[in-house]
Amino acid sequence: MKPQNLHTHTAFCDGKNTPAEMAAAAFAAGLGAIGFSGHSPLEGEEWCMAPEDLPAYRAAVEAERERYAGRMQVFLGLEQDLFSPPPEGAFDYLIGSVHGIFADGRLFAVDESPEAFARLAQRCGGVEGLLREYYRLLAETSARTGCDILGHFDLVTKFNEGNRFFDPESPRPRALALEALEALAARDVIFEVNTGAISRRWRTAPYPAAFLLKEMRRRKARVCITGDSHAAGALLTGFGLAKTLLEDCGFSSCWYLTGHSFREGPLPDLAWL
Structure with missing residues (x-):
């Protein structure tokens, strides 16, 4: 089964490429779908993204959906942060994520840099305090965002190699x-295996x-495999490692977005990588 990447970012937020460039790269790489x-x-x-940019974002993605109709599926999604206001309008799917926690009355990202992570841990009274608050918020993410996919479950390990x-x-x-995990599994959310x-080069x-x-x-x-890709050249980075990890953990299948619903299928064919 062809791989798909439902976690991508463009120049509308913190990505490097346009939707057209990302879609072209996805098609050239042999993806069955890009979200x-x-x-x-x-x-x-x-x-x-800025609120005023959402209409242009929608239009750009819809243009790619039309361009690749019958050749590659293109989906309009949103990575809905726990602290964002509810999304306006319909999306094909939502990824629910926690990127930061509040400390001293301000929101601090947990994935900005190793140095920022260390400073945030100090604000939280130590690493355990940071982890306690992060996982508390993560447990609420599905209920509060209505997401289909739970984004980067243990994002707090981004800078924790070794x-x-x-x-x-x-x-x-x-x-x-x-x-x-127990709270989220009870809601039957899809967990992404994220290679971002x-x-x-942090992990x-x-x-x-x-x-x-x-x-x-x-x-x-x-589970599903995603790239959390911020550049056209990274759409399949780490997918082979993700597939092997899933196999080693006892998985033989994952979930794919097809049309308007998620369906189970075999782990993707990555023989050409």
Whole structure:
């Protein structure tokens, strides 16, 4: 089955390319579908789309849908941040994500840089305080955003290669993550296996971590593979690693958006990568 990438960003938010350039790259790479998931408007955050740009974003994606009709599926999505206002208008799907937490009355990103992560941990009274608040918010994401896909489950490990800040499998971080997983799995959300930090050279493996994926498998949770791609050249980066990780964790299938619904299918054919 052809791979699809439902987590992509364009120059309408913090991506580098236009929707037309991303769609052309997706078609050339052999994807069966590309989904555009621009960051939802969030006041004061420059990496998000501005409310006034949403009509142009819609029009640009619809133009690509028409251009590739019958050749490649093109979907209009949105990465709905937990703290964004409810989305206006219809979308083919929503990715629900937590990118930051409030500390000292301000919203701080958990994925800005290693240095910013360390400063935020200090504001939270230590790494455990940061993790506790992040996973508390994550557990609420499906209910509050109405998302179809849960974005980058353990985003707090983006800069944690080699356990730089904490050991995610030590008792307390593990318990916090599993508590959020339990709440989200009960809502039957689709968990993405996200390769975005690989393309940005912060990680050598996708997230979620293997111990989380094994727990998802035990719970018969649904998963999909996404690139969180911010550039046309990164649409399939890490997909082979993601497929292998899923296989190692006991998965033989994942979920695809087809038409107006998600359907289960075999793990994607990536033989040419």
